Amino acid sequence: MSTSPFTFSFDDRAVPAEDGQSVAAALIASGIRSWRVTRVEGRPRGVFCGIGVCFDCLVTINGSPNQRACVIEAHPGDVVRTQEGAGRADLAC
Amino acid sequence: MPISPAEPGPAAVHDIVVLGAGPAGLATAVAAAARGARVALVDAGPRPGGQYWRHRAGDDGAAHHDWDRFRRLRDGLDAHRDLLDHRSGHTVWHVERTGAGFTVHTLHAGRPYEIRGRTVVVATGAYDRQVPFPGWTTPGVFTAGAVQALLKGQGVVAGRRIAVAGTGPFLLPVAAGLAEAGAEVVGVFEAGRPLAFGRHPFTVVRNAAKLAEGAGYLRTLARHRIPYRTRTTVVAAHGTDSVTGVTVARLDAGWRTLPGSARTLDCDTVAVGYGFTPQTELAVQLGCAMERDGDGSLVARVDSRQRSSVDGVYAAGEACGVGGARLSLIEGELAGLHAAWATTGARPDRRRLARLLRRRAAQRSFAAALHRAYPVPGGWRTWLEEDTVVCRCEEVDVAAVRRAVTELGATDPRTVKLCARPGMGLCQGRVCGYATAGLVAEADGREVTADDLRGMAGRPIAQPLPLGVLAAGADGAGNEA
Ligand SMILES: Cc1cc2nc3c(=O)[nH]c(=O)nc-3n(C[C@H](O)[C@H](O)[C@H](O)COP(=O)(O)OP(=O)(O)OC[C@H]3O[C@@H](n4cnc5c(N)ncnc54)[C@H](O)[C@@H]3O)c2cc1C
Ligand code: FES
Numbered sequence: 148m149s150t151s152p153f154t155f156s157f158d159d160r161a162v163p164a165e166d167g168q169s170v171a172a173a174l175i176a177s178g179i180r181s182w183r184v185t186r187v188e189g190r191p192r193g194v195f196c197g198i199g200v201c202f203d204c205l206v207t208i209n210g211s212p213n214q215r216a217c218v219i220e221a222h223p224g225d226v227v228r229t230q231e232g233a234g235r236a237d238l239a240c
Numbered sequence: 241m242p243i244s245p246a247e248p249g250p251a252a253v254h255d256i257v258v259l260g261a262g263p264a265g266l267a268t269a270v271a272a273a274a275r276g277a278r279v280a281l282v283d284a285g286p287r288p289g290g291q292y293w294r295h296r297a298g299d300d301g302a303a304h305h306d307w308d309r310f311r312r313l314r315d316g317l318d319a320h321r322d323l324l325d326h327r328s329g330h331t332v333w334h335v336e337r338t339g340a341g342f343t344v345h346t347l348h349a350g351r352p353y354e355i356r357g358r359t360v361v362v363a364t365g366a367y368d369r370q371v372p373f374p375g376w377t378t379p380g381v382f383t384a385g386a387v388q389a390l391l392k393g394q395g396v397v398a399g400r401r402i403a404v405a406g407t408g409p410f411l412l413p414v415a416a417g418l419a420e421a422g423a424e425v426v427g428v429f430e431a432g433r434p435l436a437f438g439r440h441p442f443t444v445v446r447n448a449a450k451l452a453e454g455a456g457y458l459r460t461l462a463r464h465r466i467p468y469r470t471r472t473t474v475v476a477a478h479g480t481d482s483v484t485g486v487t488v489a490r491l492d493a494g495w496r497t498l499p500g501s502a503r504t505l506d507c508d509t510v511a512v513g514y515g516f517t518p519q520t521e522l523a524v525q526l527g528c529a530m531e532r533d534g535d536g537s538l539v540a541r542v543d544s545r546q547r548s549s550v551d552g553v554y555a556a557g558e559a560c561g562v563g564g565a566r567l568s569l570i571e572g573e574l575a576g577l578h579a580a581w582a583t584t585g586a587r588p589d590r591r592r593l594a595r596l597l598r599r600r601a602a603q604r605s606f607a608a609a610l611h612r613a614y615p616v617p618g619g620w621r622t623w624l625e626e627d628t629v630v631c632r633c634e635e636v637d638v639a640a641v642r643r644a645v646t647e648l649g650a651t652d653p654r655t656v657k658l659c660a661r662p663g664m665g666l667c668q669g670r671v672c673g674y675a676t677a678g679l680v681a682e683a684d685g686r687e688v689t690a691d692d693l694r695g696m697a698g699r700p701i702a703q704p705l706p707l708g709v710l711a712a713g714a715d716g717a718g719n720e721a
Contacts, residue, residue, distance in 0.1 A: 165395070166296075166297070166298070167296035167297040167298065168296065168394055168395075168396075169394060172390055172393075172394035172395075172396045173396075175390065175396055175398060176396045180379040180380055180481075180482050181379040181481065181482070185635055186635075187634075187635040188635055190377060190635075191379050191481050192377065192379060192632075193379045194382060194386055194390075195381070195382060195383060195386065195632070195671070196367060196368060196383050196385065196386050196671070197382065197383060197385060197386025197387070197389040197390055198291065198294075198367060198385060198386065198389055199284065200367045200667060200670050200671070201632065201633075201667045201670070201671050202633060202665070202666035202667045202704070203632060203633075203667075205666075217386075217389075218284075218285075220286070
């Protein structure tokens with residue numbers, strides 16, 4: 148297992164991650180469970196399906212919103228921020 | 241829905257484009273390339289393996305079953321590099337018939353691509369099936385598959401005190417894996433009461449290995465003193481920002497809660513799953529005939545050669561019925577051999593085909609027995625409150641779905657979707673489709689039909705796309721890069 152540890156920032160706090168780990172996995176390993184607030188009721192959300200299907204885990208990474216934290220790999224120095232709303236602004240389906 | 245301009249120039253046309261690189265798609269691609277077919281293997285993930293062999297770079301496979309088989313398949317991809325074009329990180333959002341073949345539209349690193357083939361094999365697998373319950377949107381409630389993917393694919397244990405709930409044999413390896421990794425599993429709550437397979441002796445004899453695997457997981461649970469309760473499930477999760485506990489209740493045969501049986505348990509995590517839902521939108525896009533499988537899921541209908549009802553379109557693995565990785569491997573190899581035969585004329589070995597068909601029949605009958613042993617009766621609807629969220633994306637509650645039927649006169653899920661918006665969010669009804677169909681049927685006083693499910697499973701665009709891609713269409717620049 149590759150385990151070169153590094154950190155990225157989540158809402159200005161340093162989160163450790165391992166090489167190849169998803170942003171969501173690193174956050175959960177640090178005890179962080181939600182990184183989005185829903186549009187209608189303002190409820191917290193994090194991982195639900197874990198495999199890119201449910202879009203619950205959306206987060207802003209390096210300024211780009213709507214990234215699925217469960218499928219995006221973390222990189223050293225990434226700036227990850229809580230996302231407000233579904234943030235579907237530029238997504239269509 | 242042809243939004244791309246006409247062919248921008250000569251591009252490689254593959255004999256076979258395989259959609260999905262899980263056990264089914266890998267077996268398809270390797271079998272077909274070994275018979276001389278030119279194959280493109282397309283998957284959204286960064287590495288092959290699908291759900292069963294989900295792993296990180298450098299993973300030695302210690303946490304995985306059948307890893308040797310995976311290594312052989314991966315070596316097979318390498319060995320046939322000249323014929324096999326492996327496109328990882330390509331999300332397929334549309335497939336259409338163009339001329340004599342098919343065009344597969346993908347998105348890779350934010351750019352559109354087109355991959356062409358004379359035939360396609362749909363091997364898109366499945367994802368966890370869910371029914372809603374009060375509190376299921378609270379952070380700390382995960383699908384059973386998510387907890388498994390975190391553990392096996394990421395080396396992360398989802399929580400400290402974990403309740404595992406739902407129905408089906410998959411709950412056992414999830415709970416056993418968590419216990420072995422050091423989590424405290426407060427219980428496995430199996431809503432069904434899986435009857436002894438003694439009723440299907442033939443099936444038992446032919447699948448002894450699989451049953452032994454289940455027994456092994458039960459022994460692991462016993463060793464860790466983890467209670468395994470049947471006809472019991474998590475009917476509510478508590479906590480506002482994170483799970484603090486659950487309500488567990490006993491169920492009758494129809495899954496209505498038994499009065500007085502509810503009790504609360506402290507835990508910080510719930511892993512829940514009620515079987516799996518096949519990922520069928522690409523088959524639906526292509527016009528393949530669909531049917532309801534024994535577990536109530538919509539699946540692509542295939543024949544003994546894994547051919548769908550549409551000429552040139554094959555399906556293999558869980559897209560044509562949930563049955564586990566071994567069945568996916570068998571169906572994948574069958575699809576690969578037949579699609580290669582159809583496109584290159586390389587006639588497969590008769591004895592190999594006969595053997596694969598026998599093994600497919602045995603595995604399918606075992607899958608059917610499992611579907612009978614772990615049904616999902618409609619009583620889950622009695623666990624709901626009027627304000628329980630059904631559609632997590634659009635935050636549509638039970639009352640809104642029921643109102644669409646009783647007050648707005650909708651009689652099918654597709655109409656309910658238009659009036660009340662369940663299934664209109666980014667997951668496109670994948671998570672709430674099954675539950676919405678069940679709630680609408682109940683409010684309309686009838687049973688769920690295949691048409692209800694198709695109404696929630698049709699997705700002309702299989703994955704949400706950046707608007708820029710839709711507006712521009714494929715500009716040709718990205719083709720066959
Ligand atoms: C989260 C999860 C975890 C699981 N873990 C286990 C386990 O540990 N043990 C076990 O026995 N079973 C597990 N299962 C059951 C699993 O479904 C089967 O074991 C097996 O993986 C099925 O093989 P398959 O090839 O049919 O499909 P899958 O393995 O699901 O492979 C399908 C592939 O298609 C790709 N795909 C789908 N749609 C698209 C698209 N539009 N564009 C591009 N690519 C696409 C997916 O990325 C995936 O790689 C799990 C299921 C889930 C959902
Ligand atoms: S948790 Fe479902 S998409 Fe990430």
